[in-house]
Amino acid sequence: MKKQILIGMLLLLPMVGSFAAGETYYATDYLLSAPEAGEAGTTAIHMSSNAIVAWADGYTNMQYGTDVDATWMTPEKALGPAEGTSSEIVSLGRGGTITLTFPAGIGNRPGADFAVFENSFSDTFLELAFVEVSSDGIHFVRFPNYSNTPDPVGAYGDLWTRWIHNLAGKYRQGYGTPFDLEELRTAYNAQLAGDTDFSAAFAQQLTNNFPLLDLNNVTHLRLVDIVGDGSVLDSRGSVIYDPYATTGSAGFDLDAVGVLNEAFVPYADWAASHPPGNLQEYALTGVPILGRSESNGFVALGYCANRWASVAISVEVSLDLESWSNAVPESIEQQAAPDFIQTKLLFPADALNRFYRLIFEVQ
Numbered sequence: 001m002k003k004q005i006l007i008g009m010l011l012l013l014p015m016v017g018s019f020a021a022g023e024t025y026y027a028t029d030y031l032l033s034a035p036e037a038g039e040a041g042t043t044a045i046h047m048s049s050n051a052i053v054a055w056a057d058g059y060t061n062m063q064y065g066t067d068v069d070a071t072w073m074t075p076e077k078a079l080g081p082a083e084g085t086s087s088e089i090v091s092l093g094r095g096g097t098i099t100l101t102f103p104a105g106i107g108n109r110p111g112a113d114f115a116v117f118e119n120s121f122s123d124t125f126l127e128l129a130f131v132e133v134s135s136d137g138i139h140f141v142r143f144p145n146y147s148n149t150p151d152p153v154g155a156y157g158d159l160w161t162r163w164i165h166n167l168a169g170k171y172r173q174g175y176g177t178p179f180d181l182e183e184l185r186t187a188y189n190a191q192l193a194g195d196t197d198f199s200a201a202f203a204q205q206l207t208n209n210f211p212l213l214d215l216n217n218v219t220h221l222r223l224v225d226i227v228g229d230g231s232v233l234d235s236r237g238s239v240i241y242d243p244y245a246t247t248g249s250a251g252f253d254l255d256a257v258g259v260l261n262e263a264f265v266p267y268a269d270w271a272a273s274h275p276p277g278n279l280q281e282y283a284l285t286g287v288p289i290l291g292r293s294e295s296n297g298f299v300a301l302g303y304c305a306n307r308w309a310s311v312a313i314s315v316e317v318s319l320d321l322e323s324w325s326n327a328v329p330e331s332i333e334q335q336a337a338p339d340f341i342q343t344k345l346l347f348p349a350d351a352l353n354r355f356y357r358l359i360f361e362v363q
Protein backbone atom coordinates (compact mmCIF):
# COMPACT_ATOMS: atom_id res chain seq x y z
CA MET A 1 0.00 0.00 0.00
CA LYS A 2 1.28 3.43 -0.91
CA LYS A 3 -0.19 6.83 -0.39
CA GLN A 4 1.26 10.13 -1.42
CA ILE A 5 0.81 13.34 0.48
CA LEU A 6 1.61 16.71 -1.04
CA ILE A 7 2.96 19.26 1.35
CA GLY A 8 3.64 22.96 1.33
CA MET A 9 7.01 24.40 2.16
CA LEU A 10 8.65 27.29 3.95
CA LEU A 11 6.12 27.53 6.72
CA LEU A 12 7.39 28.05 10.24
CA LEU A 13 8.15 25.11 12.47
CA PRO A 14 9.63 25.61 15.91
CA MET A 15 12.43 23.09 16.28
CA VAL A 16 13.71 22.07 19.65
CA GLY A 17 17.51 21.95 20.19
CA SER A 18 19.81 19.30 18.81
CA PHE A 19 19.23 15.63 19.38
CA ALA A 20 21.08 14.54 22.47
CA ALA A 21 23.85 12.05 21.86
CA GLY A 22 23.40 8.75 23.65
CA GLU A 23 25.49 8.10 26.69
CA THR A 24 27.83 5.16 26.82
CA TYR A 25 27.03 2.81 29.67
CA TYR A 26 29.57 0.16 29.01
CA ALA A 27 32.85 1.63 30.07
CA THR A 28 34.64 0.57 33.21
CA ASP A 29 35.04 4.18 34.29
CA TYR A 30 31.29 4.72 34.48
CA LEU A 31 31.22 6.02 38.03
CA LEU A 32 28.60 8.69 38.53
CA SER A 33 25.01 8.23 37.48
CA ALA A 34 22.19 10.80 37.77
CA PRO A 35 21.62 12.46 41.20
CA GLU A 36 18.65 12.52 43.57
CA ALA A 37 15.17 13.73 42.60
CA GLY A 38 15.13 17.51 42.61
CA GLU A 39 18.85 17.86 41.88
CA ALA A 40 20.17 19.24 38.60
CA GLY A 41 20.72 16.42 36.16
CA THR A 42 18.41 13.96 37.86
CA THR A 43 16.45 11.58 35.65
CA ALA A 44 13.71 11.07 38.25
CA ILE A 45 10.19 11.23 36.81
CA HIS A 46 7.46 12.50 39.10
CA MET A 47 4.36 10.34 39.30
CA SER A 48 2.20 13.23 38.05
CA SER A 49 4.32 13.79 34.91
CA ASN A 50 2.21 14.08 31.79
CA ALA A 51 4.84 12.00 29.97
CA ILE A 52 3.28 8.95 31.62
CA VAL A 53 0.61 7.63 29.26
CA ALA A 54 -0.32 4.34 30.97
CA TRP A 55 0.37 2.20 34.03
CA ALA A 56 0.93 -1.50 34.57
CA ASP A 57 -2.48 -3.13 34.85
CA GLY A 58 -1.73 -6.77 35.47
CA TYR A 59 0.81 -9.12 37.02
CA THR A 60 1.96 -12.69 36.63
CA ASN A 61 4.40 -14.94 38.39
CA MET A 62 4.50 -13.17 41.75
CA GLN A 63 7.16 -14.93 43.80
CA TYR A 64 7.79 -13.59 47.27
CA GLY A 65 11.20 -13.77 48.81
CA THR A 66 11.79 -14.12 52.52
CA ASP A 67 10.75 -11.80 55.35
CA VAL A 68 7.50 -10.35 54.01
CA ASP A 69 4.48 -9.93 56.30
CA ALA A 70 1.07 -10.76 54.86
CA THR A 71 0.05 -7.12 55.06
CA TRP A 72 2.51 -6.30 52.25
CA MET A 73 1.43 -9.15 50.00
CA THR A 74 -1.14 -7.43 47.80
CA PRO A 75 0.25 -7.31 44.23
CA GLU A 76 -2.77 -5.29 43.05
CA LYS A 77 -1.23 -2.35 44.90
CA ALA A 78 1.45 -2.24 42.21
CA LEU A 79 -1.15 -1.72 39.48
CA GLY A 80 -2.52 1.59 38.26
CA PRO A 81 -1.06 5.02 39.04
CA ALA A 82 1.65 5.45 41.65
CA GLU A 83 0.43 6.74 45.00
CA GLY A 84 3.84 7.87 46.22
CA THR A 85 3.18 6.54 49.71
CA SER A 86 4.91 4.01 51.92
CA SER A 87 1.91 1.68 52.19
CA GLU A 88 0.27 1.36 48.74
CA ILE A 89 2.86 -1.16 47.57
CA VAL A 90 3.66 -4.81 47.25
CA SER A 91 6.81 -5.93 49.02
CA LEU A 92 8.79 -8.46 46.99
CA GLY A 93 10.65 -9.84 49.97
CA ARG A 94 14.31 -10.73 49.97
CA GLY A 95 15.10 -12.02 46.48
CA GLY A 96 11.46 -11.94 45.34
CA THR A 97 10.18 -11.19 41.84
CA ILE A 98 7.07 -9.89 40.10
CA THR A 99 6.22 -9.74 36.40
CA LEU A 100 3.97 -6.92 35.20
CA THR A 101 1.81 -6.50 32.11
CA PHE A 102 0.40 -3.39 30.46
CA PRO A 103 -2.74 -2.23 28.66
CA ALA A 104 -0.89 -1.72 25.33
CA GLY A 105 2.65 -2.88 26.02
CA ILE A 106 5.76 -0.68 25.90
CA GLY A 107 7.54 0.60 22.76
CA ASN A 108 10.93 2.15 22.15
CA ARG A 109 11.23 5.77 21.08
CA PRO A 110 14.13 8.10 21.75
CA GLY A 111 14.56 8.60 25.48
CA ALA A 112 13.13 6.70 28.43
CA ASP A 113 10.23 4.36 27.74
CA PHE A 114 8.98 3.47 31.24
CA ALA A 115 9.62 4.31 34.88
CA VAL A 116 9.56 2.17 38.04
CA PHE A 117 8.29 3.64 41.32
CA GLU A 118 9.45 2.36 44.72
CA ASN A 119 8.34 3.58 48.16
CA SER A 120 11.56 4.82 49.76
CA PHE A 121 10.92 7.48 52.40
CA SER A 122 14.24 9.21 51.71
CA ASP A 123 16.89 9.83 49.07
CA THR A 124 19.28 7.40 50.75
CA PHE A 125 17.32 4.40 52.07
CA LEU A 126 17.16 2.69 48.71
CA GLU A 127 16.02 -0.88 48.14
CA LEU A 128 16.98 -1.98 44.65
CA ALA A 129 15.78 -4.37 41.98
CA PHE A 130 16.95 -5.59 38.59
CA VAL A 131 14.73 -4.66 35.66
CA GLU A 132 14.12 -7.16 32.86
CA VAL A 133 11.85 -6.98 29.80
CA SER A 134 10.33 -9.52 27.46
CA SER A 135 8.16 -9.74 24.35
CA ASP A 136 6.90 -13.26 25.04
CA GLY A 137 6.77 -13.54 28.83
CA ILE A 138 9.40 -16.27 28.67
CA HIS A 139 12.71 -14.78 27.53
CA PHE A 140 13.75 -11.74 29.56
CA VAL A 141 16.61 -9.30 28.92
CA ARG A 142 18.13 -7.60 31.95
CA PHE A 143 19.11 -3.95 31.72
CA PRO A 144 22.84 -3.27 32.04
CA ASN A 145 23.30 -2.01 35.59
CA TYR A 146 26.03 -0.64 37.78
CA SER A 147 26.54 -0.28 41.52
CA ASN A 148 29.56 1.51 42.91
CA THR A 149 28.56 1.33 46.59
CA PRO A 150 31.86 0.14 48.07
CA ASP A 151 30.81 -1.46 51.38
CA PRO A 152 27.85 -3.22 53.04
CA VAL A 153 25.30 -0.71 54.36
CA GLY A 154 23.51 -2.69 57.10
CA ALA A 155 19.76 -2.92 57.65
CA TYR A 156 18.98 0.78 57.40
CA GLY A 157 22.17 2.25 56.03
CA ASP A 158 22.48 4.86 53.34
CA LEU A 159 23.14 4.52 49.63
CA TRP A 160 24.23 7.31 47.32
CA THR A 161 21.99 7.72 44.29
CA ARG A 162 24.86 8.64 41.98
CA TRP A 163 26.50 5.27 42.59
CA ILE A 164 23.46 3.42 41.27
CA HIS A 165 22.66 3.10 37.59
CA ASN A 166 19.81 1.29 35.82
CA LEU A 167 18.52 -0.37 38.96
CA ALA A 168 14.92 0.29 40.03
CA GLY A 169 14.56 1.93 43.43
CA LYS A 170 17.12 4.65 42.82
CA TYR A 171 14.69 7.46 43.73
CA ARG A 172 12.45 8.24 46.70
CA GLN A 173 8.71 7.60 46.72
CA GLY A 174 6.70 9.56 44.16
CA TYR A 175 9.64 9.59 41.73
CA GLY A 176 10.18 6.90 39.12
CA THR A 177 13.47 5.53 37.86
CA PRO A 178 13.38 5.71 34.04
CA PHE A 179 14.60 3.04 31.61
CA ASP A 180 15.36 3.39 27.91
CA LEU A 181 14.82 0.25 25.84
CA GLU A 182 17.30 1.50 23.26
CA GLU A 183 20.05 0.80 25.80
CA LEU A 184 19.44 -2.90 25.35
CA ARG A 185 20.16 -2.68 21.63
CA THR A 186 23.23 -0.54 22.33
CA ALA A 187 24.42 -3.09 24.87
CA TYR A 188 23.84 -6.01 22.52
CA ASN A 189 25.64 -4.33 19.64
CA ALA A 190 28.50 -3.30 21.89
CA GLN A 191 28.79 -6.86 23.05
CA LEU A 192 28.89 -8.15 19.48
CA ALA A 193 31.72 -5.69 18.90
CA GLY A 194 33.53 -6.93 22.01
CA ASP A 195 33.27 -3.48 23.54
CA THR A 196 31.75 -4.00 26.99
CA ASP A 197 32.79 -4.73 30.55
CA PHE A 198 29.98 -7.26 31.07
CA SER A 199 30.49 -10.32 33.21
CA ALA A 200 30.20 -13.67 31.46
CA ALA A 201 26.85 -14.28 33.16
CA PHE A 202 25.40 -10.96 32.07
CA ALA A 203 26.75 -11.34 28.55
CA GLN A 204 25.21 -14.80 28.27
CA GLN A 205 21.68 -13.70 29.14
CA LEU A 206 21.99 -10.82 26.69
CA THR A 207 23.20 -13.12 23.91
CA ASN A 208 20.47 -15.65 24.58
CA ASN A 209 17.49 -13.33 24.99
CA PHE A 210 18.00 -10.07 23.12
CA PRO A 211 17.38 -11.64 19.68
CA LEU A 212 13.95 -12.72 20.97
CA LEU A 213 13.02 -9.25 22.21
CA ASP A 214 10.94 -6.83 20.12
CA LEU A 215 11.89 -3.36 21.37
CA ASN A 216 8.70 -1.99 19.86
CA ASN A 217 6.48 -4.48 21.62
CA VAL A 218 7.55 -5.20 25.17
CA THR A 219 4.73 -7.11 26.83
CA HIS A 220 6.25 -8.12 30.18
CA LEU A 221 8.45 -6.36 32.72
CA ARG A 222 10.06 -8.32 35.54
CA LEU A 223 11.53 -6.90 38.73
CA VAL A 224 13.98 -9.02 40.70
CA ASP A 225 14.82 -7.92 44.23
CA ILE A 226 18.51 -7.54 44.94
CA VAL A 227 19.68 -9.18 48.16
CA GLY A 228 22.16 -6.61 49.42
CA ASP A 229 24.40 -8.87 51.49
CA GLY A 230 27.15 -9.06 48.88
CA SER A 231 25.88 -12.15 47.07
CA VAL A 232 24.34 -10.38 44.06
CA LEU A 233 26.38 -8.86 41.24
CA ASP A 234 25.86 -6.06 38.73
CA SER A 235 26.37 -6.42 34.98
CA ARG A 236 30.14 -6.19 35.20
CA GLY A 237 30.31 -8.65 38.11
CA SER A 238 30.72 -6.16 40.98
CA VAL A 239 28.84 -6.61 44.25
CA ILE A 240 25.60 -4.64 44.69
CA TYR A 241 25.01 -3.58 48.28
CA ASP A 242 21.64 -2.37 49.52
CA PRO A 243 19.94 -2.40 52.95
CA TYR A 244 20.38 -5.81 54.57
CA ALA A 245 18.88 -7.46 56.55
CA THR A 246 15.54 -5.66 56.71
CA THR A 247 12.48 -7.56 57.94
CA GLY A 248 8.70 -7.39 57.65
CA SER A 249 8.79 -5.76 54.23
CA ALA A 250 12.20 -6.96 53.15
CA GLY A 251 13.44 -6.10 49.72
CA PHE A 252 12.00 -3.98 46.94
CA ASP A 253 8.63 -2.33 47.60
CA LEU A 254 6.85 -1.72 44.30
CA ASP A 255 4.41 1.15 44.07
CA ALA A 256 3.81 1.24 40.28
CA VAL A 257 5.30 1.12 36.79
CA GLY A 258 4.48 3.99 34.45
CA VAL A 259 4.63 3.70 30.66
CA LEU A 260 6.13 6.62 28.73
CA ASN A 261 5.93 5.02 25.28
CA GLU A 262 3.37 2.39 24.43
CA ALA A 263 3.94 -0.42 21.97
CA PHE A 264 3.28 0.30 18.33
CA VAL A 265 -0.02 -0.57 16.74
CA PRO A 266 0.44 -2.23 13.32
CA TYR A 267 -1.30 -0.34 10.52
CA ALA A 268 -3.55 -3.29 9.74
CA ASP A 269 -4.84 -3.33 13.31
CA TRP A 270 -5.32 0.40 13.38
CA ALA A 271 -7.01 0.58 9.98
CA ALA A 272 -9.51 -2.08 11.01
CA SER A 273 -11.16 0.43 13.34
CA HIS A 274 -10.65 3.61 11.28
CA PRO A 275 -12.00 4.95 7.96
CA PRO A 276 -9.98 4.05 4.84
CA GLY A 277 -7.46 6.34 3.18
CA ASN A 278 -5.96 7.67 6.38
CA LEU A 279 -2.35 6.58 6.30
CA GLN A 280 -1.17 10.11 6.97
CA GLU A 281 -3.32 10.29 10.06
CA TYR A 282 -2.02 6.93 11.19
CA ALA A 283 1.60 7.97 10.77
CA LEU A 284 1.42 11.53 12.01
CA THR A 285 -1.65 11.50 14.26
CA GLY A 286 -2.76 14.86 12.97
CA VAL A 287 0.40 16.84 13.69
CA PRO A 288 1.03 19.09 10.66
CA ILE A 289 3.97 18.75 8.31
CA LEU A 290 5.91 21.94 7.94
CA GLY A 291 9.09 23.34 6.44
CA ARG A 292 11.18 26.43 6.83
CA SER A 293 14.30 28.19 5.64
CA GLU A 294 17.21 27.76 8.00
CA SER A 295 19.49 30.61 8.98
CA ASN A 296 22.47 28.51 7.93
CA GLY A 297 21.26 28.41 4.35
CA PHE A 298 19.47 25.09 4.49
CA VAL A 299 15.85 24.27 3.91
CA ALA A 300 14.41 22.22 6.75
CA LEU A 301 11.48 19.90 6.40
CA GLY A 302 10.02 18.58 9.62
CA TYR A 303 7.27 16.23 10.62
CA CYS A 304 6.10 14.62 13.83
CA ALA A 305 5.38 10.94 13.61
CA ASN A 306 3.73 8.93 16.33
CA ARG A 307 3.90 5.51 14.77
CA TRP A 308 7.05 5.76 12.73
CA ALA A 309 8.07 2.16 13.22
CA SER A 310 5.18 1.02 11.05
CA VAL A 311 5.43 3.56 8.25
CA ALA A 312 8.36 4.46 6.02
CA ILE A 313 8.38 8.12 5.03
CA SER A 314 10.41 9.35 2.06
CA VAL A 315 10.58 12.71 0.31
CA GLU A 316 10.30 13.72 -3.34
CA VAL A 317 11.04 17.12 -4.87
CA SER A 318 9.69 18.97 -7.91
CA LEU A 319 10.05 22.31 -9.65
CA ASP A 320 6.71 22.18 -11.43
CA LEU A 321 4.48 19.84 -9.40
CA GLU A 322 4.52 17.41 -12.31
CA SER A 323 7.96 15.87 -12.48
CA TRP A 324 9.10 14.42 -9.16
CA SER A 325 12.39 12.92 -8.10
CA ASN A 326 13.72 11.41 -4.93
CA ALA A 327 15.00 14.10 -2.54
CA VAL A 328 18.02 13.06 -0.53
CA PRO A 329 18.49 15.21 2.56
CA GLU A 330 21.94 16.42 3.50
CA SER A 331 21.27 15.37 7.09
CA ILE A 332 18.51 13.97 9.26
CA GLU A 333 17.86 14.80 12.90
CA GLN A 334 15.39 12.99 15.10
CA GLN A 335 14.21 14.15 18.45
CA ALA A 336 11.82 12.86 21.07
CA ALA A 337 8.94 14.82 22.49
CA PRO A 338 6.54 13.47 25.12
CA ASP A 339 4.12 12.02 22.58
CA PHE A 340 5.78 12.00 19.17
CA ILE A 341 9.00 11.78 17.22
CA GLN A 342 10.10 14.90 15.43
CA THR A 343 12.13 14.36 12.30
CA LYS A 344 13.96 17.21 10.62
CA LEU A 345 15.38 16.81 7.12
CA LEU A 346 17.91 19.38 5.95
CA PHE A 347 18.30 20.18 2.25
CA PRO A 348 20.85 22.57 0.73
CA ALA A 349 19.74 26.12 0.13
CA ASP A 350 19.43 25.57 -3.63
CA ALA A 351 16.36 23.53 -2.74
CA LEU A 352 14.50 26.77 -2.06
CA ASN A 353 11.47 27.47 -4.25
CA ARG A 354 10.91 23.81 -4.97
CA PHE A 355 8.00 21.67 -3.95
CA TYR A 356 8.29 18.69 -1.67
CA ARG A 357 6.00 15.82 -0.94
CA LEU A 358 6.16 13.04 1.59
CA ILE A 359 5.57 9.46 0.53
CA PHE A 360 4.04 7.22 3.15
CA GLU A 361 4.41 3.49 2.86
CA VAL A 362 3.44 0.80 5.33
CA GLN A 363 6.43 -1.36 6.14
Ligand SMILES: [Ca+2]
Pocket residue numbers: 107108109110111112113180181182
Ligand atom coordinates in the same frame (compact mmCIF):
# COMPACT_ATOMS: atom_id res chain seq x y z
CA1 LIG B 1 13.69 4.53 24.24
Ligand SMILES: [Ca+2]
Pocket residue numbers: 091127246249250251252253
Ligand atom coordinates in the same frame (compact mmCIF):
# COMPACT_ATOMS: atom_id res chain seq x y z
CA1 LIG C 1 11.43 -3.08 51.70
Ligand SMILES: [Ca+2]
Pocket residue numbers: 077078079081082083088089254255256
Ligand atom coordinates in the same frame (compact mmCIF):
# COMPACT_ATOMS: atom_id res chain seq x y z
CA1 LIG D 1 0.83 1.53 44.29
